[in-house]
Amino acid sequence: xxxxxxxxxxxxxxxxxxxxxxxxxxxxxxxxxxxxxxxxxxxxxxxxxxxxxxxxxxxxxxxxxxxxxxxxxxxxxxxxxxxxxxxxxxxxxxxxxxxxxxxxxxxxxxxxxxxxxxxxxxxxxxxxxxxxxxxxxxxxxxxxxxxxxxxxxxxxxxxxxxxxxxxxxxxxxxxxxxxxxxxxxxxxxxxxxxxxxxxxxxxxxxxxxxxxxxxxxxxxxxxxxxxxxxxxxxxxxxxxxxxxxxxxxxxxxxxxxxxxxxxxxxxxxxxxxxxxxxxxxxxxxxxxxxxxxxxxxxxxxxxxxxxxxxxxxxxxxxxxxxxxxxxxxxxxxxxxxxxxxxxxxxxxxxxxxxxxxxxxxxxxxxxxxxxxxxxxxxxxxxxxxxxxxxxxxxxxxxxxxxxxxxxxxxxxxxxxxxxxxxxxxxxxxxxxxxxxxxxxxxxxxxxxxxxxxxxxxxxxxxxxxxxxxxxxxxxxxxxxxxxxxxxxxxxxxxxxxxxxxxxxxxxxxxxxxxxxxxxxxxxxxxxxxxxxxxxxxxxxxxxxxxxxxxxxxxxxxxxxxxxxxxxxxxxxxxxxxxxxxxxxxxxxxxxxxxxxxxxxxxxxxxxxxxxxxxxxxxxxxxxxxxxxxxx
Numbered sequence: 001x002x003x004x005x006x007x008x009x010x011x012x013x014x015x016x017x018x019x020x021x022x023x024x025x026x027x028x029x030x031x032x033x034x035x036x037x038x039x040x041x042x043x044x045x046x047x048x049x050x051x052x053x054x055x056x057x058x059x060x061x062x063x064x065x066x067x068x069x070x071x072x073x074x075x076x077x078x079x080x081x082x083x084x085x086x087x088x089x090x091x092x093x094x095x096x097x098x099x100x101x102x103x104x105x106x107x108x109x110x111x112x113x114x115x116x117x118x119x120x121x122x123x124x125x126x127x128x129x130x131x132x133x134x135x136x137x138x139x140x141x142x143x144x145x146x147x148x149x150x151x152x153x154x155x156x157x158x159x160x161x162x163x164x165x166x167x168x169x170x171x172x173x174x175x176x177x178x179x180x181x182x183x184x185x186x187x188x189x190x191x192x193x194x195x196x197x198x199x200x201x202x203x204x205x206x207x208x209x210x211x212x213x214x215x216x217x218x219x220x221x222x223x224x225x226x227x228x229x230x231x232x233x234x235x236x237x238x239x240x241x242x243x244x245x246x247x248x249x250x251x252x253x254x255x256x257x258x259x260x261x262x263x264x265x266x267x268x269x270x271x272x273x274x275x276x277x278x279x280x281x282x283x284x285x286x287x288x289x290x291x292x293x294x295x296x297x298x299x300x301x302x303x304x305x306x307x308x309x310x311x312x313x314x315x316x317x318x319x320x321x322x323x324x325x326x327x328x329x330x331x332x333x334x335x336x337x338x339x340x341x342x343x344x345x346x347x348x349x350x351x352x353x354x355x356x357x358x359x360x361x362x363x364x365x366x367x368x369x370x371x372x373x374x375x376x377x378x379x380x381x382x383x384x385x386x387x388x389x390x391x392x393x394x395x396x397x398x399x400x401x402x403x404x405x406x407x408x409x410x411x412x413x414x415x416x417x418x419x420x421x422x423x424x425x426x427x428x429x430x431x432x433x434x435x436x437x438x439x440x441x442x443x444x445x446x447x448x449x450x451x452x453x454x455x456x457x458x459x460x461x462x463x464x465x466x467x468x469x470x471x472x473x474x475x476x477x478x479x480x481x482x483x484x485x486x487x488x489x490x491x492x493x494x495x496x497x498x499x500x501x502x503x504x505x506x507x508x509x510x511x512x513x514x515x516x517x518x519x520x521x522x523x524x525x526x527x528x529x530x531x532x533x534x535x536x537x538x539x540x541x542x543x544x545x546x547x548x549x550x551x552x553x554x555x556x557x558x559x560x561x562x563x564x565x566x567x568x569x570x571x572x573x574x575x576x577x578x579x580x581x582x583x584x585x586x587x588x589x590x591x592x593x594x595x596x597x598x599x600x601x602x603x604x605x606x607x608x609x610x611x612x613x614x615x616x617x618x619x620x621x622x623x624x625x626x627x628x629x630x631x
Contacts, residue, residue, distance in 0.1 A: 057102035059235035063090035064111025064145070071115050074193040076519070077512035084193030084216055091145070092167060092224035095152045097237055105146040112142030119188060122511035126298070140182065144174050151611055154618035164259050167221035168214040173611030175213055176604035179477065183423050186474050187520055190216050195519045199274030201548055204526040205594040207603040208476050212523075214607075215270055222263040225256060277592070278547055286497055286587035287463050289533050290321035290329045290381070293541040293581045295560075298506045307337035313580065315375075317559050321582040322379045324555055327461060329379055330535040333386040333470050333504040334401060340368045340412075342391040355397045363392070372404065373411035382407050382460045384467060384535075386502040388449075389417065398450045403467040403502050405458040417452030418469040420478050455485035457494070463587075466496045473501040473521040473532065476601070483528050483597050498587045499524065499532040506538045510578035514540050518575070522548040529594040531587050539577030542567060546590030555584035 070087035073080050091111075094104060101107075116138035123134035148170055155166035171190065179186045191212030194200050203211040232238065292314055300306045314336075318329055343351060343363040351363055368387075376383045382405065389402040400417035407413055458465040466486040472478055479499070487494045501521060505514050518540045525532050526548040533543050542550050550567075558564040559580030567583065569576055 053239055054099055054104075055097075055101040055237050055239050057104070057107060059232075059237040060094055060101040060104040060107040061110075062235060063093055064107045065114060066090045067145075068111040068114035071190075072119055074190075075119060075188055075512075076515040079515065081193045081196055084190055085220060086223075088167075088171075088190070088217060088220045089224045089227075091149060092152075092163065092221050093227065093232060093235075093237070094149055095156060095163060095167065096224065097232070098157060099239065100153070101237060105150065108146040108149050109142050112145030113138060115145075116141040122508045122513040125509045125511055126507040137185070141178075141185070141188075144178065147615075148174055150618065151614050154621075155614050158618065158621060159614070162255075162259055163225045164218050164221040164263050168217040169607045169610050170614070171217045172210045172214050172604055173607040173609075175210060176601065176608040177611075179475070179604075183420075184475060186476060187516060189213050189520075192516075192519055192523065195522055195548065198547055198549055199271055199278060201523065201526055202274035202277040203270045204523055204548070205277065205529055205592075205596050208527050208596050208601055209523040210601070210604040210607070211270070214603075215267055218263055219267060222260055225259065280592060281547065282591045283545065283588035284591070286531075286589040287327040287461065287465075288325065288586050289543075289584070290318070290324065290326035291533060291535040291541040291543075291583040292317045292321065292329065292331050292335075293535060293539055293559075293579070293583065294332065294335055294537050295539075295578060295580045296335075296506055296537055297509065298504070301334065301337070301504070301506065304337075310335065310337060313559075317557075317580060317582050318375075318379060320557050320559070321584055322381065324584045326379075326381050326584060327463075328382050328384065328465070329376075330384045330500060330502065330533065331386055332535045332537040332541075333403075333502040334388060335504070335537055336372075336385050336387040338368055338371075339388040339390050339399075340402070340404065341365060342389060344392045346392040351392055354392055354395075358397070369412055372406045373408075376406040376408040376411070380408060382458075384458065384465070384500055384502065386469065386504075386535075389415065393450075399448075400452060401449050401469055402452075403456075403469055403500070405456075405460075405465075405467075407460065414456055414458055416456035416458075416467045416469070418449070418472065419452040419455075419482075420472045420475055421449060421451055422471060455482040457486040457496070458500070463497045464494060465498050465500050467500045467502065469501070470503050471517070473499070473503075473524055473534070474517065476524065476527060479524045480528060480597055480600055483530065496528075496530055497589055499528075499530055501532060501534040501536075503534060503536040504538075505536050505540075508538075510538065514538065514577050515575060518542060518550065522550060527594060527596045529590050529592040529597070531590060533585075533587065539579060539581070540567075540575045541581065541583045542575075543583065543585045543587070545588045546592065551585070551588070553583045553585035555582070557582035557584070 067087055067090040070083045070090075072078070074083035074087055091108065094101070094108065117135070120134055120138050120141075123137065124131050151170040151174075152163070152167050155161040155170065156163050175189050178184070189209055191201070191209045194212055194216065200215070201209075201212050203215070207214070294310065294314055294317065296306075296310055300310065314331055321329065341363055346354065348360055351358070351360060372383065372385060385404050385406060387402055387404060389400040391398045391400060402418070403416045404412050405414040456467060458467060464486065466482050468479060468482055483496050483499075486496050503517070505517060508514060514536070518534070521532060521534065522544050525544045525546055529546045531543065531545050535541050543553055544550050552567055556564070556566050559582065562579070564576050564579065564581075567575060
C-alpha cells in the first residue's frame with residue numbers, strides 16, 4: 001500500500017530537483033481586453049436571451065381550447081347562454097401577457113377551428129357537396145380568433161388602451177367586418193347568446209346586436225384583468241425571468257378599480273335602458289295571421305313527382321288554420337312548386353329574341369295566378385306564398401326566389417324577389433372565372449337565381465308588411481334597408497307594421513341551425529322595433545314581438561296528430577320542429593321607433609374603424625423589435 005504523504009525518513013536530497021521560477025511565472029495569466037469584452041458580451045447575450053425567450057406553448061393551447069369549448073356550449077345546440085360571459089376570458093388572458101408565448105397565434109387559430117367546425121356541422125346536412133363549404137367556412141371563421149388577439153394586444157401593449165376598452169371595440173369591429181366580407185355571415189355573434197335576457201338586448205335599437213356583444217366582451221375583459229397572475233404562472237404563461245412589467249401585473253390598484261366601476265356602471269345603464277324601453281311598449285293587436293309549416297326535406301322539394309302531395313298537405317294545414325279566421329295566411333319559401341311566369345311587359349317579338357326555346361303561349365299561361373287567387377278567396381284571407389318566378393329580362397330569362405302577395409279581391413298584387421342570395425346554394429360566385437367551384441354546389445352548371453332589385457310593401461286592411469326570404473332575416477343591414485325602402489314616403493301611414501320571413505330550413509333536418517336561425521332573427525325585431533312572423537318549412541315557425549321575445553301563439557295545431565299543443569316542448573324546454581303544424585296568432589304592433597333603423601350601424605362602424613386603424617398601425621410597428629433588456 002502506498003502513501004501520498006512524504007515520510008519522515010525522506011530527506012530533501014530524495015526529492016526531485018526543481019528549476020527556480022520567477023515570481024511572474026507563478027502568477028495566473030491575465031486575458032487581454034478583447035477576450036474580456038467577448039466573454040462579457042457572451043454572458044450578456046445569454047442573460048438577454050433568457051429574459052426575452054417566450055414562455056412554452058402549452059398554456060396558449062390550453063386557453064384557446066378552453067375558450068373554444070365554452071363558446072361552443074354557449075350557442076345551440078347546448079344553448080347555455082351564461083357561458084357567453086366567460087368564454088372569452090381564457091383568450092383575454094393571452095392578451096394580458098406582455099410577451100406572447102410560443103406558437104400563441106397558431107394555438108388561437110386552432111382554437112377557432114375547434115369552435116367553428118362543430119358549431120357549423122349542420123351545413124353538411126344540406127348535401128354531400130356541402131362538406132367542403134362547411135370546412136371552408138370554418139377555416140375562414142377561425143381566422144377571427146388570432147386576429148382578435150393580435151388587434152387587442154396591439155391596442156393594449158402598443159397604444160396602452162385599457163383591456164376592458166380595447167377588447168370589446170376590436171371584437172365588435174370584427175363582427176361588423178364579418179357581416180360584409182365574402183357576402184357576409186352574421187351568425188354566432190357573441191351577443192346572440194343573451195337572447196333570453198330580454199332587458200339586456202334592448203340596446204339593439206340604438207347599436208344593433210353589436211351593442212350586446214360589446215357589453216358581454218367588456219365585462220369578460222374586466223374580469224380577465226382582475227385575475228391573479230399566480231393563475232397565469234401555473235399555466236406557465238410567463239418565461240422563467242420576469243420583466244418589471246410582468247411583475248406588476250398582479251397589482252390591483254386605482255386604475256383597475258376605476259375600470260371595474262366604469263364597466264359595471266355601463267352594464268347597469270344598458271340594463272336600465274332595457275327596463276325603460278320595455279315599459280314604453282304599448283302593443284296593440286294587428287293582423288291575425290296563420291303560419292303554415294310543412295315538413296318536407298329538400299330532396300322532396302326538387303322532385304316534381306312530389307309537388308302535388310306537398311301542395312295538398314299545405315292545403316290541408318291551411319284548411320285547419322282558416323277556421324280561426326286569419327287576415328293573412330303565409331306559406332314558407334318555395335313551397336308552392338309551380339313557377340310563376342312573368343313576361344314583364346315584353347312584346348312577342350322581344351320574347352322570341354330573348355327566349356326562343358319557350359313557346360309564346362307559356363308566357364301568358366294564367367293557371368298559377370288563377371290557382372293562387374282561388375286559394376285566397378276560399379280562405380277569405382290575403383296570402384303570402386313562396387314560389388319561383390321566371391321573368392323576361394332585358395338580356396335573357398331571369399329566375400327569382402319570390403314571395404307573392406295575393407288578395408281575395410284582386411289576386412296577385414305585388415311580388416318580392418329575394419335580394420341577398422346564398423352563395424353555392426342560390427348562385428355560384430365567380431362562375432366564369434373559377435368554373436371548378438361548381439363541385440361545391442349541389443346543383444348543375446346552369447343553376448342560379450338573379451338578385452331582387454328592391455324591397456316590397458304588402459299592404460292589406462291598413463297594415464303594411466315587409467317580406468324577407470330565408471337567411472335574409474339574419475342580415476342586420478339588409479333588414480334595416482328593407483324597412484326603410486318599404487316605407488315609400490317615410491310617413492307614419494306607410495311605415496312597416498310587421499316583417500314577414502319565408503324560410504325553407506328543410507335542408508338541415510331538424511339540426512341546431514333551425515334554433516340558431518330563429519334566435520338570430522329575433523334581434524332584427526329589437527333593432528327595428530317591429531314584430532316578425534316566420535313561416536318555416538320543417539320549423540321553427542314563430543311570432544316575435546318588438547322586444548325580441550319569441551311568444552307562445554294563441555293557437556298551435558299539430559298537423560301530425562302527435563299531441564303537441566305548444567311551440568315549446570314542456571318536457572325539454574326546446575322548440576318543436578321537424579313537424580307539420582299551423583301557428584295562429586295576432587301580430588303585436590309596436591308603437592316605438594328605432595334609432596338603429598334611422599341611423600344604422602354607426603356604432604359598429606366606429607368600432608370597425610378603430611380595429612382597422614390598430615391593424616394597420618400594428619403592421620407598421622410589427623418589425624420594430626424592442627431593445628434587449630439590460631442587466
